[in-house]
Amino acid sequence: MTKSLLSLFQLCDSNFPTGAFSHSYGMETYIQEDKIFDQYTFLQWLTVYVNEQLVYSDGLACRIVYEALKDGRQAQIWEMDRLLTVQNLPRESREGTKRIGEGMLKLVQSLYDIPLLATYTEKIRNKEAYGHPAIVFTIVGHHLGVSSESTILYYLYSVVSSLVQNAVRAIPLGQTAGQQVIQQFQDTLLDATEKIKTIDPDDFGIVSPGLELAQMQHERVGIRIFMS
Amino acid sequence: MVQMTGELQLKLEEKKGRTIAKDAYFQGALKVMRPIYLDDSGQVCYYILNPGGGYLDGDRYKMQFALEKQARATITTQSSTKVYKTPNDHAYQEAEIIIKDGSYLEYLPDPLIAYRDAKYKQKNVFRMDRTSALLYSDIITPGWCPEGKHFSYESVQLINEMYMDEELVVYDHLKLTPSKQELHGLGYMEGYTHLGSMFIIGEKVDNSLIDRLYEAIYENTDDYKVGLSKLPIPGVTIRIVANSTQLLEQLFSKCHLLITEEWFETKPSFLRKY
Numbered sequence: 001m002t003k004s005l006l007s008l009f010q011l012c013d014s015n016f017p018t019g020a021f022s023h024s025y026g027m028e029t030y031i032q033e034d035k036i037f038d039q040y041t042f043l044q045w046l047t048v049y050v051n052e053q054l055v056y057s058d059g060l061a062c063r064i065v066y067e068a069l070k071d072g073r074q075a076q077i078w079e080m081d082r083l084l085t086v087q088n089l090p091r092e093s094r095e096g097t098k099r100i101g102e103g104m105l106k107l108v109q110s111l112y113d114i115p116l117l118a119t120y121t122e123k124i125r126n127k128e129a130y131g132h133p134a135i136v137f138t139i140v141g142h143h144l145g146v147s148s149e150s151t152i153l154y155y156l157y158s159v160v161s162s163l164v165q166n167a168v169r170a171i172p173l174g175q176t177a178g179q180q181v182i183q184q185f186q187d188t189l190l191d192a193t194e195k196i197k198t199i200d201p202d203d204f205g206i207v208s209p210g211l212e213l214a215q216m217q218h219e220r221v222g223i224r225i226f227m228s
Numbered sequence: 229m230v231q232m233t234g235e236l237q238l239k240l241e242e243k244k245g246r247t248i249a250k251d252a253y254f255q256g257a258l259k260v261m262r263p264i265y266l267d268d269s270g271q272v273c274y275y276i277l278n279p280g281g282g283y284l285d286g287d288r289y290k291m292q293f294a295l296e297k298q299a300r301a302t303i304t305t306q307s308s309t310k311v312y313k314t315p316n317d318h319a320y321q322e323a324e325i326i327i328k329d330g331s332y333l334e335y336l337p338d339p340l341i342a343y344r345d346a347k348y349k350q351k352n353v354f355r356m357d358r359t360s361a362l363l364y365s366d367i368i369t370p371g372w373c374p375e376g377k378h379f380s381y382e383s384v385q386l387i388n389e390m391y392m393d394e395e396l397v398v399y400d401h402l403k404l405t406p407s408k409q410e411l412h413g414l415g416y417m418e419g420y421t422h423l424g425s426m427f428i429i430g431e432k433v434d435n436s437l438i439d440r441l442y443e444a445i446y447e448n449t450d451d452y453k454v455g456l457s458k459l460p461i462p463g464v465t466i467r468i469v470a471n472s473t474q475l476l477e478q479l480f481s482k483c484h485l486l487i488t489e490e491w492f493e494t495k496p497s498f499l500r501k502y
Contacts, residue, residue, distance in 0.1 A: 035414060048415030056401075087399040089465050091457045205401040208409070210418040213467050216455030220442070 004144040008151070011108070011137060012158035018104040018133065020162040023096045024170065024226040025049065026214035027163065031170055032221050039177045042167045043184065046160065050192050052208035054159060057084060058134035059196040060204050062155050065138040066148040074116075077139075078129055081120075085130040087205035090215035092228035101131035108136060114143050153193045160185060170225060233287040234258030238274065242298040242331075247272040250296065258289060261306070266497030271300040273497070276337075282310035283348065286317035292324045295331035295360070302334040304499055308369075309338065311346040314382070318347035325352060327360040332430075332491075334363045334484070336499070339422075339473045342381035344373035354390040354429075361430030362463075363487060364388075365480050367473055368404070370421040378421055379406035390429070390461075397461045400425070418453060420469035424476035426483060429463035432491060438464050444482045451475065 010016065027045060030036040036045050061080045068076040088094035102124065109117050116139055123129035134155060141151030161182060168178040218228055234257035241250040247270055254260055257280040264273045276291075283289070293303060311319050327333045342348055356362060366386065370378035383405040390398035402425075404411065411417050428441075438458055445454055445466075452470035459465060466483065470476050484496045 030414070041414075044414055048413075052409070052415060082396060083399060086397055086460060087401060089398070089400060089457060089459065090455075091459075094460065203401075203403065205399050206403045207401065208416050209402065209404075209423050209467065209469060210415045213418070213453060213455040213469060214415075216457040216465075216467060217453070219457060220446075 004146050005150065007144050008141050008146050008154055010111075011104070011140060012154050012161060014158075014161045014165045016107070016158075018100045018107065019096075020100055020133075020159075021166060022226055023093070023100070023228045024163070024166055024218070025093055025228055026090070026211055026218055027167065028170060028224055028226045029214040029218045029221055032223070036167075037171065039173055039181060042171060042173065043181055046163060046167075046181070046185065047188055048208065049163075049211060050156065050160065050188060051195075052206075053211050054156065055192050055196050055199065056203055056206040057087060058132075058159070059152060059156060059192065060199050060201070061132070061134045062138045062152045063148060063196055063199075064201065065135055066142055066151060069139065069142040077135060078123065081129045081132055081135055083204060084132045084134065087207075090212060090218070090228070092219055093215045096228040097133065098131050101133045101136055104133045104136045105131060108140055112140060112143060114139060149193060149197070152196055153189060156189050156192055160189065166226065230288055232256060232290050233284075234278070234289045236260060236276065236291045237294075238292070238303075239294045239296070240272065240299040240301050240331075241296040242270070242300070246270040247295075247299045247301055257287070258291065266302075267494060269300070269492065269494055271302060271332075273302040273304070273499070275304055275306045277306040278309070282312050283319035283321070284312055285314045285319070287319040289319075289321040291322070292326070293333065293335070294326040295328065295333055297329040297331065299331040301332075302336065302497075302499070304336045305338045307338055309340045310372075311340070311342045311348040311381070313343055313345035314347045315345065318349055318383075320348075321350045323350075323352045324355070325362075326355045327362055328355070328357045330359045332361045334496075336363070336365050336484075339367035339369050340384065341369050342371040342384050344371070344380040345382050346371070346384075347382040349385040349387075351387040352389070354388070355394075356391065356429060357393050358431060361432075361491070363426070363428050363484065365424065365426040367422060367424045367476050368402075369473060379404075379411050381406065388427070390427070392461050398427070398459055398463075398465075400427075400465070418469055420453070420471055422470050422473060422476055424466075424468045424470070424480060426466040426480055427459075427463065428466075428483065428487060429459070429461065430491070431462050433458075433462045433464055437490070441466070441483055441486060444486050445479045452479070454479070
């Protein structure tokens with residue numbers, strides 16, 4: 001493993017304190033409805049979440065932002081920041097993602113001196129940008145010289161590892177079951193990364209109805225341990 | 229330039245308490261019927277119709293509705309949008325909806341019915357400002373095929389872009405491709421067949437109104453599932469999955485009633501179509 005991969009891997013750790021541990025992106029709605037109740041049903045939801053929402057939003061955004069960084073097209077980064085936010089119609093997921101983005105931005109600035117991160121912070125302060133973890137992550141990956149493909153894969157992994165930890169607490173699953181999901185999910189993550197490389201940019205923001213509905217319903221879920 | 233199958237432009241203005249057409253233009257396979265005033269509010273109602281009866285292979289439709297100062301209108305269709313099989317090229321409809329300066333639009337097209345092997349894409353671009361208001365709904369049915377099988381169409385893609393003072397504030401993108409997705413399953417249609425969406429945008433949409441909308445349509449039932457959420461602008465989006473168009477229309481009517489009673493102290497008129 002090269003040093004730069006190791007550095008980026010630090011951001012993927014589910015202990016990396018960005019606040020992702022308090023968001024389930026609708027998973028908790030399914031848990032309350034007894035539709036997610038074990039390792040198998042969780043894996044089913046996770047597969048749909050990654051393939052029918054994450055790849056078209058965060059995943060595709062990683063690719064586009066990476067290309068923009070390579071070509072020095074900064075305006076496109078801020079455009080993706082807006083698109084990522086406004087395509088996220090469920091309020092809790094939108095606001096939660098923004099909070100995670102801001103948290104991650106602050107933390108990585110204490111680790112790396114990247115001028116673009118300061119610009120991003122400034123733009124958020126001036127309400128010219130929202131803040132999104134996929135963009136912060138991609139800026140760091142690009143800065144470290146990690147390839148676009150690995151940056152995308154690691155980002156997806158970071159999202160999945162947090163969700164698995166959340167599922168372990170909420171369903172609950174045993175720690176072993178959680179690790180089995182992460183292992184079983186490796187091929188899905190590699191396939192998703194391949195898919196992101198070929199998605200037409202016009203397909204940005206596609207979301208499957210049930211996932212989104214559950215994210216909206218979460219606002220009215222009675223007993224909750226997650227903020228989304 | 230692309231040859232349009234049908235084109236329609238409608239510019240509406242308010243004059244002496246009534247909304248009238250300042251400019252109306254249509255050609256090809258899109259037509260607008262003469263304006264109807266369903267009550268004495270001055271709000272005008274237009275029915276759009278497709279004389280061809282349905283959308284065919286490679287069809288291109290373009291519409292523009294522009295509401296000027298204080299104009300109030302309901303725009304609907306005369307019947308459902310049917311998209312027949314498109315063996316070579318998808319059917320496409322684009323609409324630009326401009327609502328500014330205190331104007332109010334109810335854009336309530338009938339359900340979409342995509343036939344076997346149909347491919348359809350629709351894009352609505354809404355341009356609003358802080359003083360205008362919008363009520364929009366759409367319903368996607370599981371389509372139609374001779375054997376009665378659900379979801380036999382190739383793909384249905386709906387995009388809603390909303391701009392507030394030239395800034396993109398909502399990007400709603402839905403694409404159903406039955407052959408590539410387990411549409412009945414978890415995360416997709418959750419075992420239901422029909423999907424309805426409604427957007428209510430306007431300064432008066434606040435948390436308390438959203439709560440009242442929720443109370444008006446929520447039920448602890450397996451007949452349908454509803455979710456609603458506040459947008460980044462004053463506005464709300466409502467999504468419902470159910471098993472019939474009628475049920476979705478009933479639920480949306482309740483929202484429509486609540487909005488018109490609160491905002492205009494009127495009741496929505498029944499849109500007579502048949």
